[in-house]
Structures are given as C-alpha cells and as structure tokens.
Amino acid sequence: MREALxxxxxxxxxxxxxxxxxxxxxxAALVCGMFMFILADPARARALGLLGGKAQLSGASADxxxxxxxxxxxxxxxxxxxxxxxxxxLFGREFSDxxxxxxxxxxxxRTAVVAAKxxxAALWALALAVLLAGLGLLxxxxxxxxxWSTPAVLNGLARILGAAALAxxxxxxxxxxxxxxxxxxxxxxxxxxxxxxxxIIAALGYGSVFPWSIPGLYAGxxxxxxxxxxxxxxxxxxxxxxxxxxxxAVWWNRADHTR
Amino acid sequence: MHPEPPLPDGASxxxxxxxxxxxxxxxxxxxxxxxxxLSKRFGDVRAVDDVTLRVPAGQxxxxxxxxxxxxxxxxxxxxxxxxSTAGTVRVLGADVTGGDRSAWARVGxxxxxxxxxPELTVRENLEVVRRLRRLPGDVGDxxxxxxxxxxxxxxxxxxxxGNLQRLALARALLHAPDLLILDEPVNxxxxxxxxxxxxxxxxxxxxxxxxxxxxxxxxxxxxxLATRIGILHHGRLVGEHDADQFDRHRRRHLxxxxxxxxxARTVLIAHGYHxxxxxxxxxxxxxxxALAAPEQVATVLVHGGVPPTDLHLHEEDLEAFFLRTVGPxxxxxxxxxxxxxxxxxxxxx
Numbered sequence: 001m002r003e004a005l006x007x008x009x010x011x012x013x014x015x016x017x018x019x020x021x022x023x024x025x026x027x028a029a030l031v032c033g034m035f036m037f038i039l040a041d042p043a044r045a046r047a048l049g050l051l052g053g054k055a056q057l058s059g060a061s062a063d064x065x066x067x068x069x070x071x072x073x074x075x076x077x078x079x080x081x082x083x084x085x086x087x088x089x090l091f092g093r094e095f096s097d098x099x100x101x102x103x104x105x106x107x108x109x110r111t112a113v114v115a116a117k118x119x120x121a122a123l124w125a126l127a128l129a130v131l132l133a134g135l136g137l138l139x140x141x142x143x144x145x146x147x148w149s150t151p152a153v154l155n156g157l158a159r160i161l162g163a164a165a166l167a168x169x170x171x172x173x174x175x176x177x178x179x180x181x182x183x184x185x186x187x188x189x190x191x192x193x194x195x196x197x198x199x200i201i202a203a204l205g206y207g208s209v210f211p212w213s214i215p216g217l218y219a220g221x222x223x224x225x226x227x228x229x230x231x232x233x234x235x236x237x238x239x240x241x242x243x244x245x246x247x248x249a250v251w252w253n254r255a256d257h258t259r
Numbered sequence: 260m261h262p263e264p265p266l267p268d269g270a271s272x273x274x275x276x277x278x279x280x281x282x283x284x285x286x287x288x289x290x291x292x293x294x295x296x297l298s299k300r301f302g303d304v305r306a307v308d309d310v311t312l313r314v315p316a317g318q319x320x321x322x323x324x325x326x327x328x329x330x331x332x333x334x335x336x337x338x339x340x341x342x343s344t345a346g347t348v349r350v351l352g353a354d355v356t357g358g359d360r361s362a363w364a365r366v367g368x369x370x371x372x373x374x375x376x377p378e379l380t381v382r383e384n385l386e387v388v389r390r391l392r393r394l395p396g397d398v399g400d401x402x403x404x405x406x407x408x409x410x411x412x413x414x415x416x417x418x419x420x421g422n423l424q425r426l427a428l429a430r431a432l433l434h435a436p437d438l439l440i441l442d443e444p445v446n447x448x449x450x451x452x453x454x455x456x457x458x459x460x461x462x463x464x465x466x467x468x469x470x471x472x473x474x475x476x477x478x479x480x481x482x483x484l485a486t487r488i489g490i491l492h493h494g495r496l497v498g499e500h501d502a503d504q505f506d507r508h509r510r511r512h513l514x515x516x517x518x519x520x521x522x523a524r525t526v527l528i529a530h531g532y533h534x535x536x537x538x539x540x541x542x543x544x545x546x547x548x549a550l551a552a553p554e555q556v557a558t559v560l561v562h563g564g565v566p567p568t569d570l571h572l573h574e575e576d577l578e579a580f581f582l583r584t585v586g587p588x589x590x591x592x593x594x595x596x597x598x599x600x601x602x603x604x605x606x607x608x
C-alpha cells in the first residue's frame with residue numbers, strides 16, 4: 001500500500017482542496033471565537049454592532065470549557081460536510097477525471113488503492129481537527145477566556161478529536177456513493193441528504209441510533225439535558241465506518257468498470 | 260498534410276514488414292491472449308457474444324468494429340475490469356476470469372480516453388504510475404522516448420489532445436510490457452499525431468517483439484499496422500484474417516472505359532471474357548485471367564477496334580471489405596481513418 005499512499009499524498013499536495021478545507025476550519029474556529037467574544041460581554045458586542053438588539057444567547061458559556069465544547073460541536077456538524085467532501089473528492093475525482101481505469105490493472109491491487117485513499121482521508125481529518133484545536137487554544141488565549149484548568153482543557157481537546165473521528169467514520173459510505181455514482185454529483189446529493197435527514201432524526205429524538213446524528217450528540221449539540229450517545233451509538237458509527245470502507249473496497253474489486 | 264515522421268531505429272510501418280519483424284518472445288510458448296467462448300450481457304443486451312480468439316506472442320492483432328460492436332467491453336474483460344457472463348480469459352498465462360492478477364506487471368494498456376491527473380505535471384503523472392507499478396529508476400527515459408521532454412514540467416491540464424495521448428502511451432509503455440492492449444489508440448488525433456503513434460508502435464514492436472492487441476474503427480490504421488485482423492460485429496467475432504493473406508479475401512475487378520462500350524462488350528465476349536456493366540458507364544471484368552493479365556485485355560480491345568480510354572485494376576480496401584462483411588446497412592456509422600478515401604460500392608465486383 002506504500003506506493004498507493006505515496007501517489008494519493010502527491011495528488012492531495014497538488015490539489016487546492018487541503019487549503020480550502022483548512023480555510024473552512026479556520027473560519028469555524030474564528031466564528032466560535034467571535035461567539036465567545038460576544039458572550040463574554042453582550043453589551044460591548046451590541047455597541048460594536050456584532051449583536052442584534054433582539055438576540056438571545058444561551059447554551060454556552062464564555063470560558064475555556066464552553067469554547068472547546070463549541071469547537072467540538074463545530075467539528076461534529078461541519079466535519080460531516082467537510083470530511084464528506086474530502087471522501088467524495090478522493091474517490092469521485094478518479095471517475096470525473098477518467099483516471100480510475102488506470103488504477104484497475106496494476107501490480108498494486110485495487111484494495112491497496114482504496115485503503116490508501118481512506119488512510120489519506122483519515123490523516124486529512126486528523127490534521128484538520130488538530131488545526132481546529134490549535135487555533136482554539138490560540139484564539140482562547142487571545143480572548144483571555146477564564147476557567148482554565150488543564151484537565152478541563154484536555155477533556156475539551158479530546159472531545160474535539162473524538163467528534164472529528166466520529167464524523168470522519170460516518171463519511172466512508174460517501175466514498176462508495178462517489179465510486180458507484182462514478183463522480184461527484186451523486187455523492188454530493190447523498191451528502192446533502194444525510195445532513196438533512198440527520199437533523200430531522202435528531203429533532204425527532206432518535207439521533208442516538210442514527211449514525212450521522214451521533215457525532216453531534218457526542219459533542220453535546222443537544223445541550224446539557226441530553227444524554228451523550230451510549231456504547232450502542234458509538235458502535236453504530238464504527239460499524240457504519242467499517243461497512244462503508246469494506247463495501248467501497250468490494251465495489252472497486254467486483255463492480256463492472258464500464259467507464 | 261503533415262509529413263510522416265521518421266520511424267525510430269529504422270522500424271517500418273509497412274504491414275508486410277511488420278509481419279516479418281513481429282516475433283514471439285524467447286521461451287514464450289502459450290498464446291499471449293486466450294479468449295474462450297467469452298460472453299457478456301448487460302440485462303438483455305449481449306455486448307460480447309461467444310467470442311473465441313487467440314493472439315500468439317509477437318502478433319499485432321487488430322479488433323475492428325463499429326461503435327458499439329463490443330470492442331471496449333471485450334478489452335475491459337481482458338483487463339479484468341468487467342466480469343464475464345460466460346467463458347474464460349487468459350492473459351500471458353494468467354486466468355483473468357479466475358481473478359489472477361499476476362499478468363498486470365507485464366501488461367500495458369490504454370482504454371478509450373487518454374486521461375491524466377490534471378493538476379500533476381507530466382513527470383508526476385508518470386511517477387505515480389512508476390510507483391504503482393513498483394518500478395525502480397525514474398521516468399526520464401520514457402519522457403525522452405515519447406518526446407515529452409518539452410512538456411515534462413507542465414501540468415497535464417495544459418496539454419493538447421495529442422500530447423495527452425502520448426502521455427497515456429508513455430504510461431502504458433513505462434514498464435516495457437510484453438503485451439500492449441490499446442483501445443482506440445489514435446482516437447481524436449490529427450494525421451500527424453496518428454502517424455507519430457503508428458511509428459512509435461512500430462518501433463516498439465521492432466525492438467521488443469511486444470504483442471499488441473488494438474481496437475479501432477479507423478480502418479486505415481488497422482490496415483497499416485495489424486498482422487491479423489478480427490472483425491467484431493454486434494458482439495460476435497464474425498471473421499479473422501491474417502494481414503498477409505488478406506489479399507486472397509479482397510475482391511478485385513478490372514474497370515475499363517471505351518468510346519463504345521457495346522462494341523467492347525462484344526469483342527470481350529468473343530474472346531471468352533464475361534464483362535458486366537459498370538455504373539455510370541464502362542465495363543467491369545472479374546475473370547481471373549483478366550485480373551492476372553490486364554494488358555491482354557487492352558490488346559484484345561485494341562485489335563478489336565475499341566481501344567480502352569481508361570483501364571485500372573481496383574482492389575477492395577479494408578473499409579470496403581469490412582462493410583461487405585458486416586453488411587451494407589451498417590455503412591452510415593463507419594468512420595474512415597484520416598486520409599482514407601470513401602469506400603467504393605460493395606456490389607460492383
């Protein structure tokens with residue numbers, strides 16, 4: 001798989017997408033930081049025009065645990081979109097650029113190619129989560145957020161990484177959609193559908209058994225009154241991730257590659 | 260018309276010469292490609308229907324067929340990209356239908372579209388293939404051989420179609436394959452590009468004895484390159500011919516014009532010939548002795564007082580032969596290769 005991994009990393013390095021995804025996560029960290037700035041002193045924010053007269057602010061506190069929890073929610077919800085696009089790009093581009101055919105009859109197996117793509121997707125997701133956590137620490141320090149405690153901050157950072165891992169796992173079926181759909185379009189449609197349905201199911205109270213709602217619940221998006229997803233929910237996410245990866249590899253090996 | 264580039268290492272693109280220079284690899288005993296009763300259905304559509312063919316090592320085998328005849332499906336099955344509904348495929352001894360991938364290290368291929376990673380340079384595109392093929396060294400040699408050096412550091416998205424095709428061929432040739440499978444290798448190229456690719460393939464075969472299976476609907480190219488031709492029609496292999504024996508299968512006739520066709524006909528019949536009327540005027544002779552000695556026909560006519568004003572021996576080209584094989588109703592979809600003349604009618608001989 002080493003050769004395939006080298007090839008995938010080269011393609012990623014030459015693409016603009018890493019910079020676009022990094023920019024998206026940077027904006028997320030800045031927006032969350034601005035939210036902290038507003039929460040810390042709503043009157044000052046109102047005076048600066050950052051806050052509307054009728055704005056209701058609730059559900060977060062302007063301190064280190066509150067900021068890191070907000071970042072974890074951002075990565076849980078935004079991660080599904082961004083990590084989903086990464087998976088779609090890694091697999092769908094081979095069909096949109098008509099390069100998939102050149103990967104199918106080589107000494108390097110198709111399974112190795114698929115595994116390399118998922119490895120790159122995982123590394124990419126981790127790098128973005130680390131970027132978000134790092135920016136969170138920097139912005140939090142610049143804002144002078146109160147209630148710093150090393151255990152609480154470490155717990156907050158772990159929650160960011162955990163939410164990122166869960167979000168990334170739920171995107172493997174999009175790789176299958178991009179492969180079977182032979183391009184970006186069908187998979188992007190599936191991504192929009194999954195984001196929409198996960199919101200509905202979470203609102204109906206069944207989010208704890210719907211894999212794409214679980215990263216948000218894990219990050220505490222439903223508020224303090226909501227129980228975090230239990231082992232069953234986390235297991236469902238892992239099963240979804242594994243099933244998506246395995247079925248993608250099976251598709252690459254067994255499907256009729258007519259295009 | 261662009262001048263044809265010189266062939267590398269003195270190779271020749273002449274089919275007869277190709278037949279001589281193509282030779283099996285030392286120690287290679289089994290066919291390079293062995294297809295047995297291969298079929299593929301997509302729902303009710305029989306894309307490939309009970310095809311059996313062998314390509315011995317060193318041969319340049321051309322699959323000829325109209326668009327949709329099943330050429331690409333057959334080639335994709337050869338490369339393990341499409342599973343067969345029935346039948347078996349062996350490539351360089353490996354049972355492809357059984358999932359054996361061991362042949363891929365010795366096979367180079369180009370299927371349909373010449374594609375490349377647009378954001379990677381030519382060199383990087385080749386480097387990706389070199390790594391995936393686990394080859395030592397670098398890609399400098401293939402860049403030089405394919406005359407891609409001026410474009411080596413250019414991103415693939417900026418390449419012309421011809422250079423993109425050369426890059427695709429460079430990928431296929433990078434590991435000096437024993438078997439080269441090319442689906443429409445000159446598709447979309449201008450005449451100069453076609454000649455260049457032809458010369459390149461000729462040189463490759465000359466130097467390495469590489470076995471080539473190519474598909475095309477560009478008949479002129481097939482006629483000039485192949486040592487054996489298979490005609491695929493509606494998924495079935497409807498005919499196979501060695502290029503050097505192709506003359507036997509071509510229809511020939513002697514076409515002549517005179518100032519008085521009626522009188523000429525009488526003279527020819529009196530000398531035992533069997534003239535037919537040609538369209539719009541003139542006469543056609545298909546008698547073997549007329550074809551063997553056209554000058555005697557001229558002598559007979561001169562002595563009969565109706566000297567010929569025009570006389571030429573017409574030999575059916577591959578295009579006309581192909582159309583006759585697959586049936587005249589298919590003529591509208593046939594594409595002649597660059598520089599080919601439209602085929603004459605098939606019922607005139």
